[in-house]
Amino acid sequence: MSKVYTLEEVAKHNSKDDCWLIIGGKVYDVTKFLEDHPGGDDVLLSSTAKDATDDFEDVGHSTTARAMMDEYLLGEIDSSTIPARTKYVAPKQPHYNQDKTPEFIIKILQFLVPLAILGLAVAVRIYTKSESA
Structure with missing residues (x-):
């Protein structure tokens, strides 16, 4: 059985020396991969302390990249600790x-x-x- 983490626990790991990401309901320690990431380490660091699934999917990662993820898997995220998304409503402005x-x-x-x-x-x-x- 894999370990279950809270968003609060994962959010503490947000530096170049210790970087965890939440993607697809799972928690990954990508610290060792930061230097090798084709998009640079800043891309990964900017996705810490939140659900990075949309960021990951928007890029369109290859099947090879997806296969590599198993190597960095730590466990799962307790989805009840992730705030619900709210739909953006633009402010009403006069013509x-x-x-x-x-x-x-x-x-x-x-x-x-x-x-x-x-x-x-x-x-x-x-x-x-x-x-x-």
């Missing part, structure tokens, strides 16, 4: 009027411009009809 035109002028123009185009089209049609007669 930004870039050219600073007053809102009422825009509304008037949105009404008058199509009306003027329609009037012009009707006038041209009447004029061309009277010319052909």
